[in-house]
Amino acid sequence: MAAENLEAFFSDTGKSLGTEGVNRSEETIRRYGENTMACGDVMPAGVVYPASTADVQAIVRAANTHGIPLYPVSTGYNIGLGSRAAARAGQVVVDLGYRMNRILEIDEKLAFAVVEPGVSYQALYDELVRRGNKLMLDVTSGPPQGGMIGNALDKGAGYTPYFDHFGFSCGLEIVLGNGEILRTGDGALQSDTLANWHTSKYSFGPILDGLFAQSNYGIVTRMGVWLLPRPPMVRSFHFAFPEDSDLEEVIELCRPMKMSNFVPTLFRVANDLYLCGSEGESAEYHASKGKKSISDDGRRALREKHGLGAWNVSGAFYGPSAAALEPMIQRVRDHFGQSGKAKYIDHADAGGVGPLQVAINAFSGIPSLGELGLLKWRPGGGNLWFLPGTPMDGKIANEFQRICRGIYEEHGMDYMVMNVCGPRFARGLHVMTFNREDAEERARADACYRKMSEEVARRGVYVGRAPIQYHDFHMQQAMPVYRDACNNVKTALDPNGVIAPGRYGIG
Amino acid sequence: MQTAFSREQLAQPEIAEADGILKTCVHYGFCTGTCPTYVLFRDENDSPRGRIDLIRAMLEKGGAPAPRTVHHLDRCLSCLSCMTTCAVKVDYVHLIDIARSYIEKNFRRPLPDRMLRGLLAKTLPYPRRFAAALQLGRLAQPLAGFMPGRLRDLVGMAKARPVKMELLAPNVYLAQGERLMRVALLAGCAQQALDRNINAATIRILQRHGCDVIVADGAGCCGALPLHMGYERQARTLAAANVEAWSRLLDQGLDAVVVNASGCGTTVKDYGHLLGDENAKRIGAMTRDITEILAQLGLRVTGDMKPYRVAYHDACSLQHGQHVTEQPRRLLKTAGFTVLDVPEKHFCCGSAGTYNLLQPAIANALGQRKAAHVGSVDPDMIAAGNLGCMVQIGRFAETPIVHTVELLDWASGGPMPEALQGRTLRAPPPVAELSEQPAIMPSDAPPSGGAGIW
């Protein structure tokens, strides 16, 4: 990328967006490059702030003219997976959140919202509350300032029946890599009035929406989000299991409850460190200088302190009143009680336990900050998320626990995991916190991540989202035809490869 | 974050403290999205981590700070929203106070700036002087058009709120009925000059709930205003006087120091840090916001309050400084009001102590934004726990604004707040139509409406 091309790009973009739309200050470049990954910072060439879809088109056209790679972010809180850092150094970050942050529509009858990229979970939640709190948004348990579009496009998820954020989005507006605007779903109709753009995904023709999740074929500028009628009462239930190996039984107990949809939420099956880790720093880190995993005694002490188990199950019911939900709670208690090992923690008591309150908030569609504390378990600001999944089969899940726990320990990392369980599949949210300021520990975290990816792949398991530093690495794990297909779509929709080359290993 | 202070620098206690704080910041960046100035400007130097970096560079280099650094640090509201969001809980409040004090000692501001700051520091903490200055400002109204920017704003603000001064003399207001507690009230400084009703309501409701309320001889301004302008020595002197005055009461038994201006409450609770001695720690530890005390005592109400729609504004000092968010809402609900959360409630209204006097443009932008959010919930009245917010929001909002304690006092037998008198309040809907609060929901969960299917 020649320097004069970059100058020409910024000059054109400045003319279209105005001076407020371009930022190339040294501080901006430095901070947009910062992230929590093991690879170090990734400096962009500058940042642009569109205020409209037309601005995004102008940026993409200028990028095509001058051969400049772009990197779009919406709210930009993808912390643990790349923050706002681009796929490769020297890309221009298109920060949509600063000026494109309007809630375009809320349809209270059909229960959906239409948002621009910069609308955060907190902002939409606040607006729904303002309107009388009749509708509930599925949120993540991550940063409340993260947003629906960035999260859905990365196939993020929450915990209520509308947990699948991409699945419960409907109708996108996208500026393609060639600068043209595409509307997906029923929005594809050539018409000025689109009755079903945000109510139906499955009308005429192929479902193109999926192409824009975990890819780099366009910049999404508008999205519909489906909302759930808010239940007047949310009642959570929690069970603590004492042993690491109890995971097998836990998964077996959760599966039928989900398969029958008796329990409407996903199950959060979190280990001791995932829960206790948000409540304070590791007491053993300094003694071992971060070289060793926390001891079993250390874990046991934490469990005792917080009244939690080695594995902890959380779920919730929705209904008109506590009394109406009581029989359901009783049935779940009877079901988990079969094991003879589960300690029951009721909704009221769970409200007093920080990490269980996080679960209650998530089931209630309330953005909250509690889980962010996980990141301070070790000092130095390193954080990676390793996100494979297992079939909902207790034996297999336990086998994966054994393998990954072993690799964490081999690399002196602390095994911190939550399995988010549906009927057939559980996504394993593996948190890695490490001291990013210590080169040796950083290298160990990196090696640990790669080894786990290889080991689970050997057993037929692929990851879901991934920290951006590993996108190329994971794409290399795919079958060649899949790689070629992804690249061919890229050539069709973004012939000059200006949108986020390298993201998800494409382009 | 790594730092590079010399051994000599680290020998200075404030640098050593700053060093410890700076090292905890690891630049995750969660804080940026909840920082009002970053959201307004998208300038990294106007974000919490940007400011932390500027402070590090300023202190490491020593000597006179760069004007650009001062510019960005001056724009910080000390709203502490970043501290609520921060995943590692960087102690930003003490870092920015160290930085402000460093700037005052090492930076020569332009003359008009120095004069304005000096004037504020010499008047605001002293109610009589402040009241006199306000009168002067009101007399100067006709000349406002000829005045330079910030002076004009200052005079404009004097107009915004009528002076309702009542300086409380040292006194003991005795409990009605059985005495349950003996508390000292921080009578305050600017608040006494601007709004006598808040203290009056506080004393009445505390007496009604079984408290002896003492206005202690020798207690005055809490020191927050000078502290946040960087005048640390003045702040310490004022704080020490309060600690001394209240410590004298300890012998006869003192259950709490009660504060009804949350900006002051945050500072008084932190006296242990500011002064470092045992007495100060003790006083800090027994300090409570008025809503904390009433929640503890158990609010008794007459029961005939209509469910007026109250937009509750979380003052930054209460929500971010003291983490008091539940009690005021719960008390207002107990009192019979319909309590409404305001969108973007984590954001500052722009008052921030003397901020709206020193940074009027940003303060006005934030004030307008807050007023629009408050108005959007269609309230009959606005409640807040801090006079600064009341003045600031009152400049931009149509709806009457009162202190939370005035509403609680009204609901428990006191008079209707003065700001509501003479207003026609809408007749609220029958109670049956109001949505019900579920028995147990997450603490900040508002009442849910449902969409008719449950």
Ligand SMILES: Cc1cc2nc3c(=O)[nH]c(=O)nc-3n(C[C@H](O)[C@H](O)[C@H](O)COP(=O)(O)OP(=O)(O)OC[C@H]3O[C@@H](n4cnc5c(N)ncnc54)[C@H](O)[C@@H]3O)c2cc1C
């Ligand atoms: C403690 C903790 C808990 C978490 N819990 C959860 C959880 O429960 N569920 C979950 O899903 N995540 C979770 N996360 C991960 C993450 O923080 C969130 O998913 C967050 O919502 C992502 O950031 P964002 O919404 O700001 O997206 P962004 O950073 O704006 O976007 C993410 C990526 O998507 C792409 N993108 C964004 N916008 C566009 C666009 N308009 N067009 C094209 N491409 C675009 C970009 O490549 C971008 O980097 C958690 C993180 C932490 C630290």
Ligand code: SF4
């Ligand atoms: S105190 Fe407020 S204005 Fe200052 S950096 Fe923190 S969030 Fe921003």
